[in-house]
Amino acid sequence: MWPVGFLPLLLLVAIWVTQSQSSPPPLTHQIHLLRPLSGSAGEAVYGLSCLSWRLGVETHNVIGWSTIPGKCEGYVGHYMLGHQYRADSKVDVWIFDTDETSLSNLPYYARHGFGVEKYNSTLFNAWVEEGKAPALPETLRLYKKLQSLGIKPVFITGRTEDQRNVTKSNLLRAGYHSWEKLVLKASSYPTAVAYKSSQREQIEKSGYRIIGNIGDQWSDLLGSHAGNRTFKLPDPMYYIS
Known part of the structure; x- marks a missing residue:
C-alpha cells in the first residue's frame, strides 16, 4: 500500500518526465x-512551422525580417x-553553354561573316585555339550573381576534349572563375540534344540538382534532365540539332 500523498507525487513526477522528453530543450545559449x-x-x-518559415525565407516569400522567430x-x-545544410549547399548547379552563351565569338564572325557562308571547322577551331573570345557581359553578370547566391556553375560545351586547356584558359581570361565542372565532348553522339541530355543526367546522378540551364541553341535546353528553368539566348547565325 502506497503512503499517503505518495501517489500524487508519483503522478507529478511522471508528468514532468513526459513533458521533459517531448519538449525541446531550453533555447538560451x-x-x-x-x-x-x-x-x-x-x-x-x-x-x-519552423520548416515552413525557412522555406518562406529561401523562396523570398518572407521579406524584410531581421531576426528569426x-x-x-x-x-x-x-x-x-547538421548534415542537411551542407548537403543543400552542395547540390544546386546552373548549366552554362559556352559558345555564344558564356563566350562570344563575334570577333570571328565579324571577320568571316555572320552565317552566310557554310560553317568552316578549320577556321573556327583556329579561332578557338587563340583563346581570345570575350565574355558575353550579360551572362558573366548572371554567372557572378549565381555564385554570390551559392549556386555552382557547370559548363557543358560542344567543344571537344582536346580543346579543354584552351577553353579553360579562355574562360578564366574572360572573367569566369571557380566553376564546379567543365564538360567537353569526349565521344560522338547522334545529336547535340543526346549529348547534352546525357551529360546532364550524369551530373544529376552525381548528386547535383540542376536549377537552371542557359544556352543559345534549343539543343542546349531540350531533351531530358534540362533543369528546373531553361533560358534561350538569341542566336540567328546557326542552328545545332
Missing part, C-alpha cells in the same frame, strides 16, 4: 552545444550544424 541533426530531425523536434532558434541551429 545552446546553439554552440546543439548536437548536429539533419533538417528532417530538427523538423521532428521543433515542428513544421525565437521558437525556431533550435531548429535553425540544428539545421546549420
